[in-house]
Amino acid sequence: MKSQDSKPFYEKGLQFECTRCGKCCTGFPGYVYLSETDIKNISEFLQTDKEGFIKRYTRIVYVFHEERLSLIEKADYTCIFWDKICTIYPTRPHQCRTYPFWKRYLVSAREWNKAHEFCPGINRGRLHTKSEIEHFAGDIPNYDISKFLHTYPREPE
Ligand code: SF4
Numbered sequence: 001m002k003s004q005d006s007k008p009f010y011e012k013g014l015q016f017e018c019t020r021c022g023k024c025c026t027g028f029p030g031y032v033y034l035s036e037t038d039i040k041n042i043s044e045f046l047q048t049d050k051e052g053f054i055k056r057y058t059r060i061v062y063v064f065h066e067e068r069l070s071l072i073e074k075a076d077y078t079c080i081f082w083d084k085i086c087t088i089y090p091t092r093p094h095q096c097r098t099y100p101f102w103k104r105y106l107v108s109a110r111e112w113n114k115a116h117e118f119c120p121g122i123n124r125g126r127l128h129t130k131s132e133i134e135h136f137a138g139d140i141p142n143y144d145i146s147k148f149l150h151t152y153p154r155e156p157e
């Protein structure tokens with residue numbers, strides 16, 4: 001995010017305010033990873049148990065040589081929880097809550113502005129301070145799903 005002898009490009013903060021346009025939730029394939037806390041929070045929000053939530057709304061994906069749980073998508077690759085709005089917005093996953101303050105977009109102003117070409121909420125609205133930004137970027141959830149795998153039907157090898 002920054003070299004030792006220079007300040008990060010976001011030293012004076014960055015503007016972001018979601019327009020709820022849904023572009024990042026619809027229309028193209030992708031993974032929305034679920035941490036243990038996400039699973040707990042969304043299950044409670046949906047008033048279901050964790051196992052039921054996992055079986056109905058998630059799939060196993062492989063990333064960085066490890067298994068993670070990701071939300072499933074509709075046939076057109078729209079997130080399963082998108083219905084004109086995010087229907088689990090108060091408990092949306094960490095990945096969704098921290099977007100766009102992800103390390104990959106904070107490496108340079110160029111990367112940040114490239115993200116703006118996709119997301120209309122970037123560079124508008126509320127100014128987020130450097131410490132807020134670094135809090136989001138440094139908050140790495142626990143994606144270990146080993147304790148849930150016994151509930152998950154394994155795909156044949
Ligand atoms: S693309 Fe950006 S503005 Fe649109 S819903 Fe996603 S985060 Fe919000």
Ligand code: SF4
Binds near residue numbers: 025093096
């Ligand atoms: S959980 Fe909500 S915010 Fe996250 S991708 Fe799905 S619809 Fe979008």
